[in-house]
Amino acid sequence: MSIPGVSAAPGGDALGARTPRRSPVRLALLDDHEVLLDSLSSWISGNAPDFDVVLAATSWLQLVHSPAFPTEMVFLDLQLAEPVSIEARVRTCRAAGAKVVVLTSLDTPEARERAMAAGAAEFLVKTLPMAEVMEAARRVMGLDDAGTAGGWRPPPSGAAAHPEHVRPRLSPGEEEALKLYVAGHSTAEVAAEMNVQYETAKTYLRRVREKYAKVGRPAGKKAELIRRAAEDGILE
CATH class of the missing domain: 3.40.50.2300 (Response regulator)
Structure with a gap:
């Protein structure tokens, strides 16, 4: 990557002026x-x-x-x-x-x-x-636009998990629901993908959260569920 030898433009950074944001x-x-x-x-x-x-x-x-x-x-x-x-x-x-x-x-x-x-x-x-x-x-x-970029804010630092924690025993339905949910699907979309009722998909995800909590690995927030899925190799 051509990092050395880049000089800043006068009156701005090396990449030219852009619409300012309130925060980087x-x-x-x-x-x-x-x-x-x-x-x-x-x-x-x-x-x-x-x-x-x-x-x-x-x-x-x-x-x-x-x-x-x-x-x-x-x-x-x-x-x-x-x-x-x-x-x-x-x-x-x-x-x-x-x-x-x-x-x-x-x-x-x-x-x-x-x-x-x-x-x-x-x-x-x-x-x-x-x-x-x-x-x-x-x-x-979209920094040329008036709007600011979206994105979640980080969860509290205590939410970080430790890989040595035990992986809960998930049923096939619970694991499939988790895989779809952390891949970006809403609960309704999870139900549609799995060809089950909305309440069934909701129950799967609730049980996943409960099982992770029982082994000391918080998963109440979506960001925490994503961490758990990444740690356990559920997304492949």
């Missing part, structure tokens, strides 16, 4: 190459004041366990040395309300199609200059 976009970075992660964080901090890197993670679990997650946007490395698929990672972030920009060294039609079909907003190669990466991020967040 809360941005998370996920890349298992620490040197690149540090370079990304440093460049954005110094050249893109309309973005605030609140989380830089080298693993998927580090990202979802952080009290700073979910953020408004996530820069996501396509190739991680972890079993969690790109579809699961993108869908989890999207279900939490974060827009996803995939950064990759693997620019193939198949990889692009998989990422975009899962809900990524942009698919960018790491050889692009950072100025162009951030220009794309601004487009995704």
